[in-house]
Amino acid sequence: MENDMSDFFELVQRRQSCRQFSDKPVEREKLVKILEAARLAPSGCNSQPWYFIVVESPDKVAEVAQTTMQLGLNEYIGQAKAIIVIVEEHAHLIPKVAKMVDSQVFAKNDLGAATLSLCLAAESLGLGTCIVGMFDRPKLRELLDISDDKPIHMVVAVGYAASDKVRNKQRKSLEEISRFV
Numbered sequence: 105m106e107n108d109m110s111d112f113f114e115l116v117q118r119r120q121s122c123r124q125f126s127d128k129p130v131e132r133e134k135l136v137k138i139l140e141a142a143r144l145a146p147s148g149c150n151s152q153p154w155y156f157i158v159v160e161s162p163d164k165v166a167e168v169a170q171t172t173m174q175l176g177l178n179e180y181i182g183q184a185k186a187i188i189v190i191v192e193e194h195a196h197l198i199p200k201v202a203k204m205v206d207s208q209v210f211a212k213n214d215l216g217a218a219t220l221s222l223c224l225a226a227e228s229l230g231l232g233t234c235i236v237g238m239f240d241r242p243k244l245r246e247l248l249d250i251s252d253d254k255p256i257h258m259v260v261a262v263g264y265a266a267s268d269k270v271r272n273k274q275r276k277s278l279e280e281i282s283r284f285v
């Protein structure tokens with residue numbers, strides 16, 4: 105079931121790391137839509153220093169999933185129907201800014217913003233996601249032929265969740281994380 109995009113806060117509540125996927129395949133059109141949401145994310149100087157590799161062929165998904173299963177972690181990723189690999193590209197900052205800071209200074213934030221945009225879009229289309237930071241980077245680099253100069257930040261497992269149940273969010277309180285002055 106697709107959620108109502110007008111209720112943003114419900115969408116934010118519903119998004120959670122999905123660690124159990126159903127067998128239902130993910131439609132290519134939905135993958136394109138969630139990439140579109142990532143493409144529209146904000147970035148420092150609008151530099152858009154990102155590249156997304158969408159792994160959808162079952163054999164490749166299995167191989168990529170293997171690279172995330174270190175230390176007995178992330179075994180559920182083998183059930184995902186697609187895995188999106190998020191790679192950092194060189195950021196071309198506007199000249200005034202480029203004089204003052206390293207070109208990649210904003211890139212981590214930019215990729216984080218794009219990743220959340222992607223995950224929320226997936227949720228709005230009824231898809232579950234899990235952002236995965238633990239994986240064997242050299243192996244994944246070799247598997248997908250990603251050059252050494254491009255950091256691989258995260259992979260996002262995508263699929264239909266096996267259950268609709270939304271867990272309680274474990275979060276610090278607003279008082280702990282913010283103040284008004």
Ligand SMILES: Cc1cc2nc3c(=O)[nH]c(=O)nc-3n(C[C@H](O)[C@H](O)[C@H](O)COP(=O)(O)O)c2cc1C
Nearest residue numbers: 119120121122177178234235236237238239258273
């Ligand atoms: C940068 C990053 C890396 C993460 N790496 C992993 C991971 O390797 N394996 C995993 O199962 N979850 C991973 N997660 C998911 C977090 O554990 C999860 O977002 C957090 O516990 C909050 O739970 P929620 O996403 O269900 O709200 C990662 C999340 C982020 C943002």
